[in-house]
Amino acid sequence: MTFTLNLEELAQQDLIDSSWVEILSPVQGTLAEIALRLEREIADGHQIFPTPQHIMRAFTTPFESVKVVILGQDPYPTPGDAVGLSFSVAPEHQALPRSLKNIFSELQTDIGCDVPANGDLSPWTHQGVMMLNRVLTVRSGEAGSHRGIGWEQVTKQALKALNSRTGTTLVAVLWGNDAIGAKEFLSNAVVIESAHPSPLSASRGFFASKPFSKVNSALAEHGQEHINWALPSNSALF
Incomplete structure (x- = not known):
């Protein structure tokens, strides 16, 4: 299997937004090395998540459109879970990871959203x-x-670029130690941090951290439109 991590090719295939090509160009060599590493692991019989076309999916959000970054650790390692967006799964995937269930629990507690349908x-x-x-x-x-x-x-390069923008305040939500380690690149951002929503740590600082209402408060303070966190609901999920 060949992994395409060439930025120009990814943009041409709409696998990333074109606004990221120049921004991430300083790490194109690193991306090429990663691609070779992944190809070797596949050849050795390993299964890699997410699928190649979704690896850079987070970068389909245009650079100038980013108001909030929700930063996690790494993709779900369970088959069928990882889709290239931190903490998200495919809409048809009904067996939710426990981290995502905890996120939805906090979403309800924080701002009263109904349980999402997926x-x-x-x-x-x-x-x-x-x-x-x-x-x-x-x-x-x-x-x-x-x-x-x-x-x-690669993600350091992206975060530093977002942090360096003028005219737009970035709000960064850092869940877990891996994410919190990136705080040094976010000197100009409003940083909201807590424990990871994993069942191993959620009770030690994620629950009751109110990240969703805090994001909207920070956006309002800087004259930006709030995020509508509500997702299509279906109480049968829990």
């Missing part, structure tokens, strides 16, 4: 929410398996 968070991206992980791929069943292969440099 785990597709892409409606948020249409409002300028970038759903990004620090690391954009993972081996099946091995959470954190692609830390240190270069993705951190």
Whole structure:
């Protein structure tokens, strides 16, 4: 299998927005090295998530449209879960990861939203929410398996560019230690941080952290339109 992580090609195929090509060009060499690494792992029999066309999906949100970044760790390592947007799953995927269930629980507690009908968070991206992980791929069943292969440099480049924009205040939501480690690149952003929504840590600072209302308060303070966090609902999910 060939992984296409050439920025120009990704933009031509609408796998990233063209606004990111120049911004990420300093890490094109790193992306090429990552692609070779992934091809070797596939050849060795490993399964990689998400699918190649979704690896850079977070970058389909145009650079200038990003108002909020929700930053996580790395993709879900369970088959069928990862879709290239942090914490999101495909709309037809009914068995929600426990982290996502905890996010939905906090969404209800924080701002009173009904339980969403599915785990597709892409409606948020249409409002300028970038759903990004620090690391954009993972081996099946091995959470954190692609830390240190270069993705951190790629996402650092993106975050620093967003942080350096003028005229628009970025709100960064950092969930978990991997995400919080990126705070040094976000000196101009409003940073909202907490424990990861994983069942291993959610009770130690994620629950009751009120990230959704805090984001909207920060946006209002800087004269920006709030995010409508409500997703199509269906109480049968829980």
